[in-house]
Amino acid sequence: MKRILFYSESFCGEKVHGGLESATYRLAKALKESGRWEVYDAFRSMGDGKEKSIYKKVIKLGKSNSVFVKQLASFIRDEKIDVIVNMTRFYRHKYIIEAIKRSGREVKVVFMQHFAPGSEMKKPTYKSGFHLLKLNPYNPLYWLRASIYPLIKLHRNRNWGKIYKSVYESSNKVVLLSEGYIDGYKEVAGLEVNGDKFIAIPNIFELPSEHRDFLPKKQKRVLIMSRMDEIQKRVSLALRIWKIIEEEPDLQDWHLDIVGTGHDIALEKRVAKLLQLKNITFHGWGDRDEFLGKSPILLMTSEYEGLPLTILEALAYSCVPIAYDSYASLKDVVANDINGITVSPFGDIEGFAEKLKSLMRDKERREELGKNASLTTENFSSKRIGDKWLELLENL
Numbered sequence: 001m002k003r004i005l006f007y008s009e010s011f012c013g014e015k016v017h018g019g020l021e022s023a024t025y026r027l028a029k030a031l032k033e034s035g036r037w038e039v040y041d042a043f044r045s046m047g048d049g050k051e052k053s054i055y056k057k058v059i060k061l062g063k064s065n066s067v068f069v070k071q072l073a074s075f076i077r078d079e080k081i082d083v084i085v086n087m088t089r090f091y092r093h094k095y096i097i098e099a100i101k102r103s104g105r106e107v108k109v110v111f112m113q114h115f116a117p118g119s120e121m122k123k124p125t126y127k128s129g130f131h132l133l134k135l136n137p138y139n140p141l142y143w144l145r146a147s148i149y150p151l152i153k154l155h156r157n158r159n160w161g162k163i164y165k166s167v168y169e170s171s172n173k174v175v176l177l178s179e180g181y182i183d184g185y186k187e188v189a190g191l192e193v194n195g196d197k198f199i200a201i202p203n204i205f206e207l208p209s210e211h212r213d214f215l216p217k218k219q220k221r222v223l224i225m226s227r228m229d230e231i232q233k234r235v236s237l238a239l240r241i242w243k244i245i246e247e248e249p250d251l252q253d254w255h256l257d258i259v260g261t262g263h264d265i266a267l268e269k270r271v272a273k274l275l276q277l278k279n280i281t282f283h284g285w286g287d288r289d290e291f292l293g294k295s296p297i298l299l300m301t302s303e304y305e306g307l308p309l310t311i312l313e314a315l316a317y318s319c320v321p322i323a324y325d326s327y328a329s330l331k332d333v334v335a336n337d338i339n340g341i342t343v344s345p346f347g348d349i350e351g352f353a354e355k356l357k358s359l360m361r362d363k364e365r366r367e368e369l370g371k372n373a374s375l376t377t378e379n380f381s382s383k384r385i386g387d388k389w390l391e392l393l394e395n396l
Helices: 019-033 065-079 090-103 126-135 140-146 148-158 160-170 179-189 235-246 265-274 288-294 309-316 349-361 363-380 382-394
Strands: 002-007 037-043 057-060 083-086 108-112 173-176 198-200 221-225 255-259 280-284 297-300 320-324 341-343
Touching: 002 019, 002 065, 019 037, 019 309, 019 382, 037 065, 057 065, 065 090, 083 090, 090 108, 090 160, 108 160, 126 140, 126 265, 140 148, 148 160, 160 179, 173 179, 179 198, 221 235, 221 288, 221 309, 235 255, 235 265, 235 297, 235 349, 255 288, 265 280, 288 309, 297 309, 297 349, 309 320, 309 363, 320 349, 320 363, 341 349, 349 363, 363 382
Parallel strands: 002 037, 002 083, 037 057, 083 108, 108 173, 173 198, 221 255, 221 297, 255 280, 297 320, 320 341
Antiparallel strands: none
């Protein structure tokens, strides 16, 4: 039996909250259950997970780069690791490569990017900082993000192309979440090769079979379920869209639930207050099952994503997503007017509002899309995605 080590910044257990950590755990579990791989986990922070049931062994690596390399090299050698999958950080990749060299073992390396290529360069920038200032000019943190912080990151952003290229060249395979991201990675890296190291494999996503028939439980509620990060998630756009909805007399009995929190939560509450929104509640992180079960519509206004797991969750609960068509992987999960609604171009508030109003007024259409939505997640089952990974690993 071969041995595979997953590396991420935080421990990847069953009950962790992070999407990347959860995706890593599900993949490790699928490979272990295949009976062909022994799985290991390496990380720098224990996070909020404690269970170690599926892993043969785990290791918490030191914070400094020198200790990181020394500990990882010993672990690779002692546990006879055959493959390492870097699930998280570009900047950690070179130290993983160094640890492999020190271990003296022939180890295959796979890098998996969980975000859209180039998204690291979208923030912080002057443009993103200025956007925040327009929403709240009185916040000193936003002045900092608009001026000093972008200058600190300027040099690093200029080097992203070199980093992308180095990771590609030092890996045996680079896994992206969508075929649509391959050209984006090549563009950032300045690669002129055919890109035969690239492969597109989405994350595993599935829910127990009892989470299927929710249509009879749906209420007149629209759901936003998101981390409050304005530059990526653009919740302020959703609030402006909802302002248009509240002006419609026949939609006064609908309510907007916002589930989630983050460093921009105060900003989003300020925008909601300035817009004088009434039929809206900020819940913080609540029971996702409860909100998805009673909500017929999920509203998403992200400018970029990796693979939007929130949309997959919504689809599993027959909660129809309506989202901006602003990232390549959306087409992998949402087929317009079949299991959800897509809106172009990004930032078109009036167009988004019109499509949302139409969906809110047509219960029969919502239920039709909802029935199709609940079938979509079958494409992301542990069996289907696990088989793709088994094929990749066997051909390294």
